[in-house]
Amino acid sequence: MSLNVKPTGIKGLDEILGGGIPAGWFVAMRGGAGVGKTTLGVQFLLEGILQYHEPGLLVTFNEPLLALHAIMRNYGWDLLSLQQMGELTILDFSSTEMGIMQQASRLREASLDYITQRIIDAVRNTGVNRLVIDPLNTFSLLFRDLFEVRKELHRVIGILWEEKCTTLAVYESTGEIVHDTKYPQFSTEDFLAYGVIHLQYITVHSVRERGIEILKMRGMPHSKKIHPFDITKKGIKIDVKNPIDFSEIS
Numbered sequence: 001m002s003l004n005v006k007p008t009g010i011k012g013l014d015e016i017l018g019g020g021i022p023a024g025w026f027v028a029m030r031g032g033a034g035v036g037k038t039t040l041g042v043q044f045l046l047e048g049i050l051q052y053h054e055p056g057l058l059v060t061f062n063e064p065l066l067a068l069h070a071i072m073r074n075y076g077w078d079l080l081s082l083q084q085m086g087e088l089t090i091l092d093f094s095s096t097e098m099g100i101m102q103q104a105s106r107l108r109e110a111s112l113d114y115i116t117q118r119i120i121d122a123v124r125n126t127g128v129n130r131l132v133i134d135p136l137n138t139f140s141l142l143f144r145d146l147f148e149v150r151k152e153l154h155r156v157i158g159i160l161w162e163e164k165c166t167t168l169a170v171y172e173s174t175g176e177i178v179h180d181t182k183y184p185q186f187s188t189e190d191f192l193a194y195g196v197i198h199l200q201y202i203t204v205h206s207v208r209e210r211g212i213e214i215l216k217m218r219g220m221p222h223s224k225k226i227h228p229f230d231i232t233k234k235g236i237k238i239d240v241k242n243p244i245d246f247s248e249i250s
Contacts, residue, residue, distance in 0.1 A: 003022040005023075007020035007050070008020055008044050009052065010040075010047055011084045012239070013212075015223075016222060016238065017224075018222040019046050021217075023221075024160065024163070026157040026165065027196070028197070029196075029199065030170070031173060033172065035200060036210060037135075037199055038170065039135070039231055040235075041058075041076075041170050043235045043236055044132060045058060048130040049133055053127045054128075054130055055086070055088065056128055056129070057089045057122050057128040057130070058088065059132065061092055061135060062094055063092050063134070065094070068080045068090075073093075091118060091198035094185075101165060116152065119131075123159075123160065124163060129166065129168050130165065133168075134170040135170045147225070168234075177246075179201040184199045196214070197213075198215050200226075210231070212226055213225070223240075223243075224245075226243060227239055227242075227243050
């Protein structure tokens with residue numbers, strides 16, 4: 001069976017992915033603080049809406065909604081208008097709801113069921129084609145142990161696959177600097193995901209640059225190199241033609 005690959009709409013990203021992301025796939029997108037994960041995630045949703053008429057869902061755990069709207073307006077992205085048009089749905093668990101959920105461990109299971117069900121209901125009821133969870137770390141904190149994390153994520157990934165909802169799951173990783181490109185480190189989220197996109201900071205000639213690497217994308221002819229990218233006034237721009245030369249790294 002051939003993969004139903006759909007372009008993200010982000011030009012440079014589609015090129016290094018090998019054409020895009022297969023419909024329904026769960027892809028982990030990881031990196032350190034401030035590297036551009038949320039920006040790339042929102043851009044993925046907006047390009048789906050504007051270019052392909054694919055409604056999107058953003059699940060946010062850390063960024064308050066008002067702050068998110070203000071930040072994204074810097075790129076000329078009007079999330080509020082897209083919400084009002086019914087093209088974009090946002091579930092905000094960043095403040096009061098999460099505060100209540102984390103008050104006591106006895107509420108942990110009820111909180112988990114509540115969050116998971118709200119995400120699944122939103123996917124099914126709104127017919128979204130694209131989902132961004134930002135960050136997955138906070139979602140994982142609701143579990144008692146690693147086994148529970150894997151079990152519930154596996155269940156949710158299966159439902160999203162059935163609904164043909166392509167997902168970018170953002171999560172914070174502290175190991176943002178590349179030490180050995182031949183042996184990258186993988187987490188629980190990486191192993192469960194069909195693909196892994198890694199955003200990182202790299203120092204080249206004493207200048208700190210952002211780099212993007214496709215660590216895993218099953219069955220896809222993706223780039224094996226790390227490509228520099230910038231966060232511009234119109235979002236993320238990836239330099240496909242000039243991958244980072246590690247012989248120049250200081």
